[in-house]
Amino acid sequence: MCSRCRIELLGWLCLLAGCHHASDGVGVTTERTDTGVIASALVPGLIHGASSSDPRAAQYYDNAQAVAEGKRLFNQYNCVGCHSNGGGGMGPALMDDQWIYGDRLEQIHQTLVEGRPNGMPSWAGKVPDSQLWALAAYVRSMSLPQTIAANTGATPSQTPAPVPRAVAQDPGWSPPPGTTNDYTDVTKGPQ
Amino acid sequence: MKPGPGGHRGELTAWDPVNRRPVWVVKENFPVWSGTVATGGGLVFYGSMDGWFKAVDAGTGKELWKYKVDSGVIGQPVSYRGPDGHQYLAVLSGVGGWSGAVVSGPVDPRDGSAALGFVNVMSDLPKYTTAGGTLYVFSLPH
Numbered sequence: 001m002c003s004r005c006r007i008e009l010l011g012w013l014c015l016l017a018g019c020h021h022a023s024d025g026v027g028v029t030t031e032r033t034d035t036g037v038i039a040s041a042l043v044p045g046l047i048h049g050a051s052s053s054d055p056r057a058a059q060y061y062d063n064a065q066a067v068a069e070g071k072r073l074f075n076q077y078n079c080v081g082c083h084s085n086g087g088g089g090m091g092p093a094l095m096d097d098q099w100i101y102g103d104r105l106e107q108i109h110q111t112l113v114e115g116r117p118n119g120m121p122s123w124a125g126k127v128p129d130s131q132l133w134a135l136a137a138y139v140r141s142m143s144l145p146q147t148i149a150a151n152t153g154a155t156p157s158q159t160p161a162p163v164p165r166a167v168a169q170d171p172g173w174s175p176p177p178g179t180t181n182d183y184t185d186v187t188k189g190p191q
Numbered sequence: 192m193k194p195g196p197g198g199h200r201g202e203l204t205a206w207d208p209v210n211r212r213p214v215w216v217v218k219e220n221f222p223v224w225s226g227t228v229a230t231g232g233g234l235v236f237y238g239s240m241d242g243w244f245k246a247v248d249a250g251t252g253k254e255l256w257k258y259k260v261d262s263g264v265i266g267q268p269v270s271y272r273g274p275d276g277h278q279y280l281a282v283l284s285g286v287g288g289w290s291g292a293v294v295s296g297p298v299d300p301r302d303g304s305a306a307l308g309f310v311n312v313m314s315d316l317p318k319y320t321t322a323g324g325t326l327y328v329f330s331l332p333h
Binding site for chain 1: 289296297298299302304307
């Protein structure tokens with residue numbers, strides 16, 4: 001057996017055995033290179049059915065950069081294809097004050113991660129997590145009076161209002177103990 | 192999305208397919224989203240999105256009869272012979288679809304681009320009709 005064949009065989013054995021040592025010299029890369037992409041909305045042993053709180057949400061309140069980034073992504077990922085510019089269409093309106101799955105950023109984030117019935121896809125494994133948070137911030141900003149006022153001019157504003165922390169004061173419904181939407185364990189790459 | 196030339200948003204057109212030209216045109220304020228049904232007696236029935244079910248003369252387009260139903264019509268009227276041997280016309284009222292989404296869809300009218308832009312062009316429809324869902328059956332004179 002030639003040495004090259006042996007190296008390839010080693011690589012295949014490595015794969016079959018579930019070996020994760022991607023850089024041990026056999027030249028086989030098994031790790032995904034996506035950064036910060038949640039691999040799955042489903043985590044064995046954890047209840048993800050209801051959002052509680054997530055410390056990462058804090059940094060996206062009062063954050064003008066996050067909502068501006070979210071607005072850019074909202075267009076680039078074609079969220080407008082179903083939600084229009086917040087007025088809805090195939091998907092529900094986002095600029096009104098009805099929140100089927102909650103209006104706190106961690107709840108919106110969870111909706112983006114998991115998807116929802118009747119058409120909302122799960123973006124887990126497709127969109128980097130930091131972008132999902134920025135999108136959640138922009139979605140929450142859409143119904144703020146300041147954002148709507150800025151959009152009623154001749155041309156829509158490119159600077160949506162940041163989400164004030166005060167809008168998240170309503171604790172809302174309390175989920176069961178042990179509930180989390182912290183997907184850190186299944187997130188690949190840097191957070 | 193905006194109304195076309197003339198400001199009205201719909202037309203019912205009878206075509207002469209041999210000479211390839213319209214024979215008559217009925218202008219409608221809103222898009223004619225219903226189908227039409229033509230009867231052997233020389234009538235054409237259709238419905239409008241502001242909730243009128245109409246009969247026009249098949250030869251001239253002249254309006255002969257109309258009836259206000261409880262919601263805009265986007266359905267297909269049908270004509271049939273009933274078990275009693277008489278001719279009937281059935282039509283569903285109940286506005287909807289992209290053009291009726293501003294009335295019956297989950298859209299916010301403040302965003303003109305909502306419902307693929309139909310919210311902008313149909314923004315006055317809520318003044319004319321509400322959402323509904325009623326089957327109407329009419330009998331023709333006999």
